[in-house]
Amino acid sequence: MAFFVLPLVLLLSMASPATSCNKQEKTSLLQFLAELSHEDGVTVPWRDSMDCCEWEGVTCNASGAVIEVSLTSRSLEGTISPSLGKLTGLLCLNLSYNSLSGGLPSELMSSGEFPSTVWENTRNLGVINASNNSFQEWIPSSFCISSSSFFEVLDLSYNQFSGSTPPGIDNCSALRVLKAGHNNLSGSLPDELFNATSLQYLSFPDNSLHGLLDGAHLMKLKNLVNLDLGGSTLNDKIPNSIGQLKRLEELHLDNNNMTGELLSALSNCTYIITIDLKNNNFSGELQKSELFQPAQSKSIGSSIQQLNWHNSRNHLFMQLLAYLIALWLSGNNLHGQLSLRISNLKSLIFLSIGDNKFTNITNILHILKNCKSLTTLFIGANFKGEAMPEDEMIDGFQNLRALSISECSLSGKIPLWLSKLKTLEMFLQRNQLSGPIPAWIKNLTSLFHLDLSYNNLAGEIPIALMEMPMLTTDLTANHSVFELLVYLGHSFQYQIISTSPKTLDLSHNNFTGAIPQEIGQLKLLAKLNFSFNSLSREIPKQLGNLTNLQVLDLSSNHLTGAIPLAQNNLHFLSKFNVSHNDLEGPIPSVGQVSTFPSSSFDGDPKLCGIMVAKLCGLAEAPPVSVPSTEKMIKRVSFVIAFGALFGVGVLYDRIVLSRYFG
Incomplete structure (x- = not known):
């Protein structure tokens, strides 16, 4: 977004903090x-x-006028004072990532609105960033005044504003970024929004917008x-006019109710x-989609997350595909098989x-093995009821680090071709695999x-699992960093997968037998x-050596x-479960457990301790029959009652005798 406001940034960079700010602007800042x-x-x-020009977050120009107030991530709480409206030279106001909220004086505006007076008086204001706060109520409609050129x-973004999108946006003739x-x-997007023809960045994700994406309106935003x-809850098809x-570089219509087949019109972008x-x-059917036809398309599939291609319009389709680095197709109703062109x-x-209706896992793996750069492959929740391919010709995947073939109900054994994936870091749950x-x-x-x-895996837990290098020796220093592309905040971030537990x-x-x-x-x-296995024998005390353990479930x-x-x-243990076994004896009364x-x-009825409200030690006492216990109770009760009556009788006798013979 930096290139959108480059002239403003250059102007701010020319600011000179050497000149003192005037008294009025200093007073306005202190009041704020x-x-x-x-x-x-x-x-x-x-x-x-x-000198307020030397204050943190305040920038002045050569004349000493405040042109920028930037106080991001400073835990600011409260309301924004209308005194900022007196900073008539203000170009940029950035109060993002704070906890600012409503409660402004009623004579200014409705409680909770972002104060329109802040920019009604600052005619030169070019940037307002109030994202990631707690503003509420309606977005004011007066920020696009006629002179706000x-x-x-x-x-x-990331507030609690409600209501509809503000009207009058088309009055902001220079507005390029609206988030x-x-x-x-x-509500629906207002018609006048599409008259803001200077818009380059239009972002309204995760609201409750509804209706159609009107093609006639959309085509007006030529600079988008x-x-x-x-x-949102947008429905119907993507209009061809898109x-x-x-100039469109990014399109996000995820998590809506859009329908139809994948659109070939995007190839014109x-x-x-x-x-x-x-x-x-x-x-x-994906392999028959128009987006996969070389003569018509320069993009691919549903949910392409990044296309790193050159900007030349004369590239052939296959040349363009050579630069694609990430592709999301998950969570739709696509079916059939993958196109051979994906190779x-x-x-x-x-x-x-994942989470489609693809079939023929063997064919898909044969196609994808030619994607030599592939590091992450998620193909789960497809191929229902098929068999895990055991074909030794499935090779390639030499750079694969994360593999998920979960929730496919695949039958068969753990295949030998997986042993060739020397760089694999994350692995095959929720299937029907059997064998050891x-x-x-x-x-x-x-x-x-x-x-x-x-799964349906059986046999004893193999000793080989106890020799896995990444779980026995700290190889982090020599371990190559795996940068997994993740989609976060509608921009690409990198997550080091090696930091996963x-x-x-x-x-x-x-599984049966003992825990090794x-x-x-x-x-x-x-x-x-x-x-949820059939493991037997005692819990090995060697588990106490796993001092990094956070979760232990047996x-x-x-x-x-x-x-x-x-x-x-196990001082870091946050979850511990040994329920429904045949354990016995005292539960440790001190320590993490x-x-x-x-x-x-x-x-585990034979366990005892405070945690299960069962005292330890009684079980070791000599067995006593129920009748003898009852007899003992009766005897003790008789002795106590007789003693009490005898004491009362003696006391009564003394009182009577003292009264008559005292």
């Missing part, structure tokens, strides 16, 4: 500060210096570079780099086609997140889940014996 209920220490430097940027996403706005209307937005259409109701995506590093865990699992030297839960999850399977004592070697493990097995005292060495609720020990 005084009306805040909390200001995170801004008061001290502002009050210590006489300099006004370029308005960001009110009001993540509020409580409702970014359009974000995701997270192809006339030749020759500068587009991001298309997000996930979680709609698009349908059709031409030589730069593709991220692919998500193969010993070659330890050869996946980068694997640190292994989730095989909700190291996990071993074998829950909801049919070698489990103590997995010293880097953070989450261990062996629940519930619903056939484990016996006592809870080892060594479990108290003693802090968990009784539900962690349900279904």
Whole structure:
């Protein structure tokens, strides 16, 4: 967004802090500060210096006029004073990432509105950023006054504004950026909004907007570079006129009710780099979509998250595909198989086609193995009832680091071709795989997140799992950083997947036998889940060596014996569950284990301790028959009653005798 306001930025950079600000502007700033209920220490430097041009967050021009007030992320609370309207030279006001709210004086405006007087008097104001606060009620309609020819940027996103989008936006002839996403706005987009022909960035995601995306109106915004209307309830098809937005680089219509097949008109947007259409109701067979036809298309699929192609309009289709690096197709009603042309995506590093109705997993893997740069592959919730391919010809994927084939109900065994994925870091839950865990699992030297839960795997837990390098030795320093593209805040961010917790999850399977004592070697493990199996014998005390463990779930097995005292060495443990086993003896009354609720020990009637409201030690007392116990109680009761009566009788006798013979 920086290039939108480049002239303003250059003007601010020419500001000279050497000249003192005038008294009136200093008073206005102090009044603004005084009306805040909390200001995170801004008061001290502002009050210590006489020259407000030297104050933090304040910028002046060569004449000493305040041209910028920027106080972001300073925990400011309270209301915005109308005194800022007296800063007649103000060009930029940035109060984002604070806790500013309503409660302004009623003589100024309705309580809770962002004060329109701030910019009614500051005719030169070009940028207002009040995002990430707690403003509420309606967005004022007076910020686009007839003389606001300099006004370029308005960001009110991440607040609590309600009502409809403000009218009169078309009066802001220079407005280029309008962001009001993540509020409580409702209704349809007003017609006059589309008369603001200078708009380059229009962003209203995650509101309650509804209706259609009118093609006749949309084509008026010829300068539009970014359009974000995701997270609304827009319906019907994407209008063909969107192809006339030749400068469009980003389109976000995700999480709506859009329908129809994937649109070929987007191929006319020759500068587009991001298309997000996930979680709609698009349908059709993907390999027959017009977007995959070379003669008609320069973009691909539903939910392309990044197209890193050159801007030349003369590139051939296959050349353009060579620069695609990330593709989201998840959460639609796409069916059939992938197009063979996807194998031409030589730069593709991220692919998500989960939660659709794709078929033929073997064919898809054969196609994708040619995407040599692929590091992340999410293909789960497809291929219902198919068999896990065991074809040894499935090779490639030499750079794959994250693989999810979850919730596919795949049958068969863990296939041998997975052993070739030497860079795999995250792994196959929720299927119907059977058989044992193969010993070659330890050869996946980068694997640190292994989730095989909700399958039909059987046999004993192999010792090979206890020799996984990423769980036994701290290889972080030598471990290559995996930058997983994630979609956050409608811009691309990077998440280092190596910071995810190291996990071993074998829950909801049919494993038998004992938990190997070698489990103590997995010293880097953070989450261990062996629940809902048929494991037996005692809990190995070596579990106490896993001092990084945060989650330990051994519930619903056939484990016996006592809870080892060594479990108290697990100081970072936040979840602990050994319920529904055959454990016995006292629950440790001190240490981390003693802090968990009784539900962690349900279904183990032989356990005792404060947590289960059962005192220990009584079970070790000599057995006593019920009748003899009752007799003892009767005898004790008789002795107590007789003693009480005897005492009362003696006392009565003394009183009577003293009265007559005293």
